Each structure stands twice: as C-alpha cells, then as structure tokens.
Amino acid sequence: MKRIAIDMDEVIADAAEKHLKLYNQHFKETIMIDDIKGKKLRDLRPHLESEIKSFFAEPTFFRDLNVIEGSQEVIKKLSQHYEIFITTAAMEFPSSFTAKYEWLKEHFPFLSDMNFVFCGDKSIIHADYLIDDNVRHFKRFCGQGILFTASHNMHETGYVRVNNWNEVQDYFLK
Amino acid sequence: MKRIAIDMDEVIADAAEKHLKLYNQHFKETIMIDDIKGKKLRDLRPHLESEIKSFFAEPTFFRDLNVIEGSQEVIKKLSQHYEIFITTAAMEFPSSFTAKYEWLKEHFPFLSDMNFVFCGDKSIIHADYLIDDNVRHFKRFCGQGILFTASHNMHETGYVRVNNWNEVQDYFLK
Numbered sequence: 001m002k003r004i005a006i007d008m009d010e011v012i013a014d015a016a017e018k019h020l021k022l023y024n025q026h027f028k029e030t031i032m033i034d035d036i037k038g039k040k041l042r043d044l045r046p047h048l049e050s051e052i053k054s055f056f057a058e059p060t061f062f063r064d065l066n067v068i069e070g071s072q073e074v075i076k077k078l079s080q081h082y083e084i085f086i087t088t089a090a091m092e093f094p095s096s097f098t099a100k101y102e103w104l105k106e107h108f109p110f111l112s113d114m115n116f117v118f119c120g121d122k123s124i125i126h127a128d129y130l131i132d133d134n135v136r137h138f139k140r141f142c143g144q145g146i147l148f149t150a151s152h153n154m155h156e157t158g159y160v161r162v163n164n165w166n167e168v169q170d171y172f173l174k
Numbered sequence: 175m176k177r178i179a180i181d182m183d184e185v186i187a188d189a190a191e192k193h194l195k196l197y198n199q200h201f202k203e204t205i206m207i208d209d210i211k212g213k214k215l216r217d218l219r220p221h222l223e224s225e226i227k228s229f230f231a232e233p234t235f236f237r238d239l240n241v242i243e244g245s246q247e248v249i250k251k252l253s254q255h256y257e258i259f260i261t262t263a264a265m266e267f268p269s270s271f272t273a274k275y276e277w278l279k280e281h282f283p284f285l286s287d288m289n290f291v292f293c294g295d296k297s298i299i300h301a302d303y304l305i306d307d308n309v310r311h312f313k314r315f316c317g318q319g320i321l322f323t324a325s326h327n328m329h330e331t332g333y334v335r336v337n338n339w340n341e342v343q344d345y346f347l348k
Contacts, residue, residue, distance in 0.1 A: 098269075116293070121259075121288045124179070142300050
C-alpha cells in the first residue's frame with residue numbers, strides 16, 4: 001500500500017484565514033487574502049514580523065481552525081487505498097502541540113493518531129507522496145512532492161500542483 | 175551525510191527508573207529493575223495495567239527524567255559526522271509533548287528542534303539507522319535498526335544490539 005503524507009496548515013486546516021483576521025483586528029487593518037497573493041503577510045509588513053508570528057504561538061490558535069473544504073471526505077476515500085499520515089511542522093510553535101492533536105482527533109477521527117507526525121524538517125518523512133503548501137519541504141523529500149495551492153505559493157512553478165481536494169482525489173483515485 | 179534517528183525513552187531518557195519508583199511508592203511495593211528483566215512492569219502485574227500506564231499520562235512525567243549515561247557526549251560527537259534526529263513515540267501520551275520538548279531543549283541544546291520528531295508508527299521515519307529499545311519499530315523501518323539494551327528487551331535476539339553509549343560510539347565512529 002503506497003503512503004501519502006499530508007500537511008496540516010493551508011492543506012487541511014485554514015490557519016491563514018484566522019491569522020489574517022486576528023492581524024486585522026489587532027492592527028485595525030483591512031488586508032484581504034488577495035492582497036498577499038504570492039507572498040506571506042510578513043513580506044507585506046516586514047517591520048511587524050515578530051508580532052505577526054506571535055499569533056501562532058498562542059496555545060489555542062490551532063484549536064478552532066476551519067477545515068479546508070473537501071479534505072475530510074477525500075482523505076476518508078484515500079485511506080481505503082493508501083496509508084495516510086498527517087505530517088505537520090509543529091516544532092516552530094511547540095505551544096501548538098496539544099491544540100493540533102485535539103483538532104486532528106476532532107476533525108479526522110477515522111485516522112489513527114499513530115499516523116500523526118509532529119516534526120520540523122520534513123526530509124525525515126518516509127512516504128511516497130507529500131501534499132504540502134510549502135515548497136521548501138520538497139527539496140530533500142524522498143518521494144513525490146505535491147504542492148497544494150495556497151495564497152502564498154501562487155507563483156511557485158516547477159511542481160506538481162493541486163488547487164483543491166477535488167484535484168487531489170482526481171490525482172490519486174482516477 | 176548519513177542520518178541516525180534516536181529514540182528517547184530508555185535510550186537517552188531514563189523513563190523506566192522513574193516509572194518504577196512512582197509505582198513502588200504508590201503501591202507500596204519494592205520491585206527492582208532486575209525483577210522485570212525481559213518483560214515490562216505491566217507483564218508482572220497485568221491486573222494493574224491501566225494504573226501502570228497512567229503514570230506516563232501525567233503531563234510532567236517526562237520533564238525531569240535522568241539522562242542516560244554517555245548519551246549527550248556521544249550524540250555530540252556523532253552530530254559532527256551524521257545528521258541526528260530524535261524520534262520519539264509521543265502519540266500514546268499526547269499530554270507528554272511539552273515536557274518531552276522542554277527536556278530535549280534542556281539536555282540536548284546542541285541539536286536543532288527542527289530535528290525532533292514526535293510520532294506514533296516509526297515506519298514513517300526516513301533515516302539510515304534507528305537506535306531504539308523497542309523492536310516493534312524495526313519491522314517496517316527502511317534503514318538499519320539498532321537495539322539499545324533496556325531491561326525489557328534483554329531476551330530479544332536477531333538484532334544488532336548496543337548495550338550502552340560507548341558501544342554506540344564504537345559502532346559509528348570506529
């Protein structure tokens with residue numbers, strides 16, 4: 001059975017939406033997701049980089065994120081044909097461990113927590129495929145990287161790309 | 175650069191010693207580490223399995239474990255010739271995440287936390303070697319498993335075995 005590793009933020013969990021909302025509230029701004037196409041919020045406001053990061057460090061930040069549309073249904077289907085692992089870069093915000101774990105248990109109860117991986121450098125992941133929104137993780141990954149479209153990666157080229165979970169389903173099950 | 179994945183409990187962190195101490199205190203027993211050679215405490219007291227497990231679920235259990243002798247010095251040396259990842263099965267006790275992370279930062283400050291992996295099923299680990307005290311992790315591991323001697327695995331045969339960190343040093347650096 002082939003194995004698919006799947007990232008959390010911007011792939012199954014909508015962290016960017018909540019992050020931008022908190023940022024706008026805090027700094028009384030009205031930045032839209034379209035305003036940061038092809039970049040990250042910290043590129044738009046480099047002088048606020050540490051404040052921008054600090055929202056993620058709040059222990060409950062990751063607990064109530066919206067689920068990315070279609071991810072539950074498609075991963076459920078995929079899990080009948082592939083071994084599924086959730087592989088998230090959690091070490092940058094160690095305070096996020098518990099919230100991320102609880103979120104996964106709530107929204108993906110059909111996955112075993114033995115298949116959850118909290119890591120930093122994803123070259124440690126042994127899988128046939130990695131679905132991720134950050135191209136940096138593909139550089140040393142041993143399998144096939146699949147770029148999941150997110151606002152910040154719009155302009156990345158040279159990768160297998162899927163725009164949504166329908167396209168993931170087509171890629172793996174058609 | 176070849177990569178060595180290293181387990182935490184019973185390899186670099188002495189969880190068994192503290193666990194047995196807490197058990198003896200709680201149940202007013204005087205079991206010694208030698209009494210459980212070749213097995214686990216729960217094999218000796220099967221009717222107490224859930225109570226025995228519950229000590230590990232205490233959020234601070236893993237925070238003040240003793241460091242296994244020689245592990246810091248040898249891992250420091252190894253890290254000059256190999257890529258080192260710490261790969262611990264943390265998903266069974268999700269309450270342990272923070273304590274394990276803080277323990278690693280305290281006792282192995284020379285390792286990057288980008289190289290810490292909290293997982294369940296270790297077949298997800300992509301490394302050339304895995305030093306671990308649990309043989310079950312070697313079954314589907316893609317590299318060479320190296321069994322680190324612990325009380326419970328004394329009678330396991332058919333594996334490359336190291337009895338202490340001096341022997342790890344000899345294996346990798348001689």
